[in-house]
Amino acid sequence: MCLINGQVGSALPVDDRGLAYGDGLFETIRVRAAQPTLLDYHLRRLRRGAEQLRLELDWAALQSELLLMASQSGVGVIKLIVTRGSGQRGYSVAGAQQPLRIVMGSALPEYPPDRQSQGVELFSCQTRLASQPLLAGLKHLNRLEQVLARSEWLDSRYAEGLMCDQHDRIIECTMSNLFLRWQGHWITPDLSESGVRGVMRDYLIDRLAEEGDPVSIVAVDQLMLHECSELFCCNSLYGVWPIVAMNGLRWPVGQATLAAQQIAKQALL
Amino acid sequence: MCLINGQVGSALPVDDRGLAYGDGLFETIRVRAAQPTLLDYHLRRLRRGAEQLRLELDWAALQSELLLMASQSGVGVIKLIVTRGSGQRGYSVAGAQQPLRIVMGSALPEYPPDRQSQGVELFSCQTRLASQPLLAGLKHLNRLEQVLARSEWLDSRYAEGLMCDQHDRIIECTMSNLFLRWQGHWITPDLSESGVRGVMRDYLIDRLAEEGDPVSIVAVDQLMLHECSELFCCNSLYGVWPIVAMNGLRWPVGQATLAAQQIAKQALL
Structure with a gap:
């Protein structure tokens, strides 16, 4: 099922600026018990993106469409795309007055348990992430770097791929954020120049702080990967996956990771 | 008029990866006398992009659709978009087997003569251009930097906007390439880390070399802007515009620029 500006449909105008320039944003939201999970966090990120791209969205309509789709799905995933809508040819946003909202329901991805x-x-x-402070952190529609990175491997033994920036700093995975247990504390890479500020990342930062185990946002270099005692990747669909191997390095499934995994499960399941 | 995979239409499937991730390429082609201009150059750039993104296009169908659209238009612009087509949710290209071709006809833009x-x-x-060697030079669908840059001015006294990279090197304009007359020769910015290799840029490089006035591709810093005796911007729709002012700097409409403008006119008009 798919709603386009509130109407059931499956096609959009060919002159949409989301297609032409990736001029828009998206969110991927897990649904449980006919409700979107972590909705406040998703909407907060979407607001940051809309502000940066100067997209004027109809927030009331958007929220009611998300709730309607969640009530139809019961359990599953909602993908929300918002674009600047149809415009004239050319980069100028003049004339693009009516943003487009696309709300799509689908089944949960089937990851091995x-x-x-x-x-x-x-x-x-x-594939290295470019530095672009104007767009860093946002979940915008310009995602060729992730497509190129995800195309680098086919072997299903790899659940995710690690991405660095052009200074070899560790930033994120293709569809996940990273947390490292380093010197007895959680750290997560600074995303002010590249990367997506994941909803689960922000949720875990908030919840772990409440539980007395605060997360530091830092520049993460390769050495820290060697030095950390545990690490995990996370997103708002699957929650937390412990990372146990990469490039000959090995890490255990540690207690701190399992605690974070429990926090994620409570939000998603 | 619009052709989608050869069929008349105006709607795009909502799960197209061009929309989801900007996973595709485009070309904007001027039409004169019912023929596309500089078609070899457009197709050559498209091939480079398709190779880098590993898009397998039906080149015969694509060319015949471009020729059909040109014959319908007579005079105007064809915008071609190719995407990886519909796929599953997620960055992996697995399952996206059928690329999408969109061929749209429109009128020539009306620029003041x-x-x-x-x-x-x-x-x-x-707005600074990020450095991304894997995508530099290609006319892909990830164009938020250009959208942000073009949103910086509204005043119609500015025909174009100059864009630099994060090291303050001069790269291009939002929809044009740049040529500078420096120490008696043409130079144009190196685009190996950012920027779009415009069709008119490549055409002028070839033709000026033939005419004994070769163009050097170099890193262009701010000082060279102060030192150059003429400069112009160019693209494959309008040809060559002399640049006469920016930020208090002034340049004349020079003879070398007018010669390049004539070469462009012969290809486009």
Whole structure:
């Protein structure tokens, strides 16, 4: 099922600026018990993006469409795309007055369940993330770097791929954020120049702080990967996967990771 | 008029990866006498992009659709978009088997004619281009930087906006490439880390070399802007516009620029 500006449909105008320029944003939201999970966090990120791109969205309509789709789905995933809508040819936003909202329902992805308990192996991607402070953190529609990185491996032994920036700093995975247990504390990469500020990342930062185990946002270099005692990747669909192997390095499924995984499960399941 | 995979239409499937991730390429082609202009150059760039993104296009169908659209238009612009087509949710290209071709016809943009003869003033954009060697030079669908840059000015006295990279090197304009007359020769910015390799840029490089006035591709810093005796911007729709002013700097409409403008006119008019 799909709603386009509130109407059931499955096609959009060919002159939409989301297609032409990636001029828009998206969110991928897990649905449980006919409700969107972590909705405040998703909407907060969407607001930051809309502000940066100067997209004027109809927030009331958007929220009611998300709730309607969740009530129809019961359990599953909602993908929300908002674009600047149809415009004239050319980069100028003049004339693009009516943003487009697309709300799509689908089934939950079927990940092997032992990823939660046994952990996952990462592929080490060669594709480097560009530095662009104006767009960093946002979940915008310009995602060719992720497409290129995800195309680097086919072997299903790798659940995710690690991405670095052009200074070899560790930033994120293709569809996940990273947390490292380093010197007895959680750290997560600074995303002020590149990367997506994931909803689960922000949720875990808030909840772990409440539980007395605060997360530091820092520049993460390769050495820290060697030095950390545990690490995990996370997103708002699957929650937390312990990372146990990459490029010959090994890490255990640790207690701090399992605690974070529990927090994620409470929000999603 | 619009052709979608050869069929008349105006709607795009909502799960197209061009919309989801900007996973595709485009070309904007001027039509004269019912023929596309500079078609070899457009197709060559498209091939480079398709190779880098590993898009397998039906080149025969694509060319015949471009020729059909040109014959219908007579005079105007064809915008071609190719995407990886519909896929599952997620960055993996697995399952996206059928690329989408969109061929749209429209009227020529109506630029004031004195831009050719009197030259144009540039706005100096604050938006910086990120460095991404894997995508530099390609005309892909991830164009938020250009959208942000073009949103910086509204005043119609500025015909174009100058864009630099994060090292303050001069790269291009939002929809044009740049040529500078420096120490008696043409130079144009190196685009190996950012920017779009415009069809008119490549055409002028080839033709000026043939005419004994070769163009050097170099890193262009701010000082060279102060030192150059003429400069112009170019693209495959309008040809060549002399640049006469930016940020208090002034340049004349020079003879070398007028010679390049003539070469462009022969290809486009």
